Every structure is written in C-alpha cells, then in structure tokens.
Amino acid sequence: MSNATLSPAVARGPADHDVRDQIVAAATEHFGRYGYEKTTVSDLAKAIGFSKAYIYKFFESKQAIGEMICANCLREIEAEVRAAVDVADRPPEKLRRMFKSVVESTLRLFSEDRKLYEIAMSAASERWQTVVVYEERIRQLLQDILREGREMGEFERKTPLDEAAGAIYLVMHPYINPLLLQYSFDHAAQAPVQLSSLVLRSLSP
Amino acid sequence: MSNATLSPAVARGPADHDVRDQIVAAATEHFGRYGYEKTTVSDLAKAIGFSKAYIYKFFESKQAIGEMICANCLREIEAEVRAAVDVADRPPEKLRRMFKSVVESTLRLFSEDRKLYEIAMSAASERWQTVVVYEERIRQLLQDILREGREMGEFERKTPLDEAAGAIYLVMHPYINPLLLQYSFDHAAQAPVQLSSLVLRSLSP
Numbered sequence: 001m002s003n004a005t006l007s008p009a010v011a012r013g014p015a016d017h018d019v020r021d022q023i024v025a026a027a028t029e030h031f032g033r034y035g036y037e038k039t040t041v042s043d044l045a046k047a048i049g050f051s052k053a054y055i056y057k058f059f060e061s062k063q064a065i066g067e068m069i070c071a072n073c074l075r076e077i078e079a080e081v082r083a084a085v086d087v088a089d090r091p092p093e094k095l096r097r098m099f100k101s102v103v104e105s106t107l108r109l110f111s112e113d114r115k116l117y118e119i120a121m122s123a124a125s126e127r128w129q130t131v132v133v134y135e136e137r138i139r140q141l142l143q144d145i146l147r148e149g150r151e152m153g154e155f156e157r158k159t160p161l162d163e164a165a166g167a168i169y170l171v172m173h174p175y176i177n178p179l180l181l182q183y184s185f186d187h188a189a190q191a192p193v194q195l196s197s198l199v200l201r202s203l204s205p
Numbered sequence: 206m207s208n209a210t211l212s213p214a215v216a217r218g219p220a221d222h223d224v225r226d227q228i229v230a231a232a233t234e235h236f237g238r239y240g241y242e243k244t245t246v247s248d249l250a251k252a253i254g255f256s257k258a259y260i261y262k263f264f265e266s267k268q269a270i271g272e273m274i275c276a277n278c279l280r281e282i283e284a285e286v287r288a289a290v291d292v293a294d295r296p297p298e299k300l301r302r303m304f305k306s307v308v309e310s311t312l313r314l315f316s317e318d319r320k321l322y323e324i325a326m327s328a329a330s331e332r333w334q335t336v337v338v339y340e341e342r343i344r345q346l347l348q349d350i351l352r353e354g355r356e357m358g359e360f361e362r363k364t365p366l367d368e369a370a371g372a373i374y375l376v377m378h379p380y381i382n383p384l385l386l387q388y389s390f391d392h393a394a395q396a397p398v399q400l401s402s403l404v405l406r407s408l409s410p
Contacts, residue, residue, distance in 0.1 A: 159406065167403040170396055174379040183384050191375055198372040201364065202407035 020058050023048065024072075027065045036066060036118045063122075067130050070123045073109060073116050074134040080105040082141070091149030092200050098145065099192040099199075102138065103175045107188060110178065120178040138176060139169045146203075155203040168199050225263050225273075228253065232270045241271060241323045268327075272335050275328045278314060278321055279339040285310040287346065296354030297405050303350065304397040304404075307343065308380045312393055315383060325383040343381060344374045351408075360408040373404050 026048040031039055041062050045052040059065045084101035088094045110117045123131045143165040149155035174180040175191060184191065231253040236244055246267050250257040264270045289306035293299045315322045328336045348370040354360035379385040380396060389396065 156406070159402075163399070163402075167399040170392070170400055171376055171403065174385060177388070179388050180379060180385050183382070187375070194368070194372040195375055197364075197368075198376065198404070198407050201361070202403050 016058065020068075023050070023055060023058055024065060024068050028069050031066075031069070031119060032116075036122060063126075063128070066119050066122065067128050069116070070119050070128060071130040071134075073120070074130060077102065077105040077109060078134065078137060081138070085141070085145070091145050091152060091154050092203075094145045095142075095149075095200065095203075096193075096196045098141065099172060099175070099196045102172070103181075103188055103192050106176065106178065106181060107185075110181075117178065121182075124177050124179040135176065138172075139165065142169055142172070149203065153205065156205045164203070168202075171195055171199060221263065228255070228260060228263055229270060229273050229277075233274050236271075236274070236324060241327060268331075268333070271324050271327065272333050274321070275324050275333060276335040278325070279335060282307065282310040282314060283339065283342060286343070290346070290350070296350050296357060296359050297408075299350045300347075300354075300405065300408075301398075301401045303346065304377060304380070304401045307377070308386075308393055308397050311381065311383065311386060312390075315386075322383065326387075329382050329384040340381065343377075344370065347374055347377070354408065358410065361410045369408070373407075376400055376404060 023044075027039075027044055030044055030047050034043070039062070041055055042052055044062070044065075045055050048055075059068075081098060081101045084097045085094045088097050110120065122128075143161065146155060146161060146165055146168075150157050150161070172195075174184060175188065175195075181188065228249075232244075232249055235249055235252050239248070244267070246260055247257055249267070249270075250260050253260075264273075286303060286306045289302045290299045293302050315325065327333075348366065351360060351366060351370055351373075355362050355366070377400075379389060380393065380400075386393065
C-alpha cells in the first residue's frame with residue numbers, strides 16, 4: 001500500500017483511518033451486492049461518492065481493499081478459535097476444540113455472509129499475504145498446544161515438534177482453506193471429530 | 206445406458222463392443238482437442254462420421270461416454286495402486302505405498318493427459334457413479350491393509366476398524382479427489398510421506 005502522492009507520515013492521521021474504514025465498509029456492502037470480481041475501483045468510487053483518485057490515496061488497488069476485508073474476517077475467525085481453545089484445560093481437548101471451531105467459524109462466516117466467500121476464494125487462490133499470515137498463526141497455535149501437551153506428558157515426544165505440527169496442519173488444511181472447504185461441506189460436521197480422534201491417537205505417548 | 210430401440214440381447218454382440226470402443230476412443234481424442242464441457246454429442250457424431258442417432262444406440266448421453274473414459278482411467282490408477290501395495294510385505298509399508306502411489310498415479314495421469322483432467326473434474330463435482338465406486342474400492346483396499354495389520358499385531362485394535370479406516374480415508378481424500386488435489390500440487394510430493402507417518406503413529410499398538 002505505497003502512496004506516491006502523500007507522505008505516509010503526513011497522510012495517516014486518525015481522520016485518514018476513519019476514511020479508510022469508511023471505504024472498507026462501503027466496499028464490503030458493494031462487493032456483497034455486485035460481487036468482488038465484477039466490481040472495479042471506478043464502480044466503487046461512483047457508489048461511495050468519492051473520486052477514484054481519492055480512493056487511490058488510501059488503497060493502491062481493489063485487492064488492497066479486499067485484503068483489508070479479508071484480514072478483518074480472518075481476525076474474527078482466529079479470535080473465535082482462540083476463545084474456544086482457552087475454555088479447555090487439557091491439551092487434547094484444546095486440540096479437539098481448535099479443529100471444531102476453525103471449521104465452524106469458517107463455515108458460519110461464509111454461509112451468513114456469502115459476499116465474503118468470493119473474496120476469500122480470491123484470497124486463497126492468489127495466496128494473498130493476509131492468508132499466508134493467518135495460516136501461519138493457526139499453525140503456531142497448533143504448535144503451542146502440542147508443546148504444552150508434551151510438557152504435561154499428554155503427548156508423545158519422539159517425533160520432532162515441527163514434523164508433528166506440520167503433519168497435523170496438513171490434516172486440518174482442507175478444512176481451513178475455503179477453496180478446499182467448499183468440496184467438504186458434506187462431511188464438514190463429522191470430519192473434525194473423526195480427524196481429531198485420529199490425530200490424538202497419533203499423539204499418544 | 207438403457208436402449209429403447211434395440212433389445213440388449215440382440216444388440217450387444219462383440220461387434221457392438223467394438224463400436225462402443227471406437228466411440229470411446231474417438232470421443233477421448235475429440236474431448237482432448239476441444240474440451241469435454243464444450244463438446245456436444247452432435248459435434249462428436251460429425252467428427253466420428255456416425256449419425257447422432259447411431260451414437261445414442263450405444264450411449265444414452267455424453268456423460269455416459271465420459272463415464273466410460275473416466276472408468277478406464279480410474280481402473281488404471283487402481284491397478285497401479287494395487288501393484289504398488291503388493292510389492293510390500295508388511296502392512297505399514299503397504300499403507301505408505303498406497304498413499305504415495307495413489308497421489309503419483311493421479312497426478313501423472315492428469316499431467317500427461319490434460320484432456321482427462323476436465324472429465325475427472327466433472328466426474329468429481331457431479332459425483333458420477335464411476336467415482337463413487339472407485340472411492341469405495343480404494344477405501345476397501347485401505348480397510349484390508351488395516352485388517353491385515355491388526356491380525357499381524359502391527360496395528361492397534363482398540364479403535365473400531367470402520368472408524369479407523371474412515372478417518373484415514375478422510376486424511377487421504379484431498380489427495381485422491383482431483384477437485385481437491387488441484388489445490389495441493391505444491392505439497393503433493395511431501396504430503397503423502399508426512400501424512401503416512403502421522404497415520405502410522407495413530408495405528409501403533
């Protein structure tokens with residue numbers, strides 16, 4: 001989000017922050033009605049009543065606006081997952097809750113808000129930076145649960161931590177990534193339960 | 206593939222079998238050049254030099270031809286997977302080979318033969334009967350390996366066999382189904398190794 005016309009130090013006051021929020025809110029509304037792919041920055045500018053040049057002062061592209069919407073959405077999912085994990089005391093239950101809540105939050109957000117789905121699909125297929133960061137944070141959360149479980153003697157310690165976390169992340173990935181999740185709607189309710197049980201068997205000391 | 210105009214007993218001699226093969230071969234060629242989705246039975250008839258009515262004597266729809274092509278392709282993958290499994294003596298190695306070869310065969314067939322990919326995508330998204338049968342056969346092969354491993358004392362026996370097989374099949378599914386495999390090209394080489402290790406840890410007695 002470089003900005004050639006304004007120096008960031010001058011341009012980014014609280015008022016700018018408000019304008020950015022206003023653009024994101026209007027874009028979310030507009031994308032929802034007409035679709036992310038079909039909407040251009042010109043369409044957005046017209047709809048919001050700003051000039052195209054004014055929007056470009058705050059976002060360098062349509063994707064930059066989409067990334068902001070997507071980041072907000074992924075932060076919401078991550079917060080729900082962390083809240084679900086925090087309720088549990090023991091690492092095995094944390095792992096079950098993590099898997100269950102990540103699938104439920106993702107499905108709910110996308111079914112309540114079909115407009116977000118198209119953005120998420122673009123984000124996932126084009127590997128937007130926000131998605132890479134989100135996936136890394138989920139992977140880190142998983143690794144933290146594993147480490148805690150090893151320290152408490154609940155999980156085996158022979159497998160290198162990285163390897164164990166990486167393999168479990170691969171098991172979860174089709175249910176975390178919306179591109180793949182769309183093909184798993186049929187068993188999205190059952191899969192986290194069955195897969196968590198398998199993963200926990202693989203972790204038994 | 207019902208046939209209202211000819212009685213099957215009269216119509217289905219060896220000569221008919223040859224004509225069916227001829228139609229399938231020509232269709233494979235034609236789909237490959239122009240795409241499965243875009244090709245109609247009329248296009249096929251023109252290209253092969255048969256009348257449309259004549260083709261309909263052997264196949265009730267374009268999908269019926271596509272299913273035959275798809276079935277041939279899936280039989281080939283299944284034969285390769287079974288051959289890979291048969292080389293190994295012990296069930297853990299059979300399981301590793303099964304996972305590795307199913308991914309390799311699927312990827313190779315689709316990259317060598319891009320024309321098959323579009324048919325496989327239709328087959329997978331519309332849940333053609335050939336795909337349902339194939340997936341069930343792969344699941345059965347997996348369950349046979351598990352049963353053998355339990356009998357030989359290599360795998361744990363506490364988990365119900367159905368449950369263990371079902372969960373492992375869910376782990377493999379994103380790498381078996383072409384709709385999902387397209388999003389896993391990046392880690393298609395590493396994933397079977399890492400996931401087999403995880404699955405084998407889950408099976409340890």
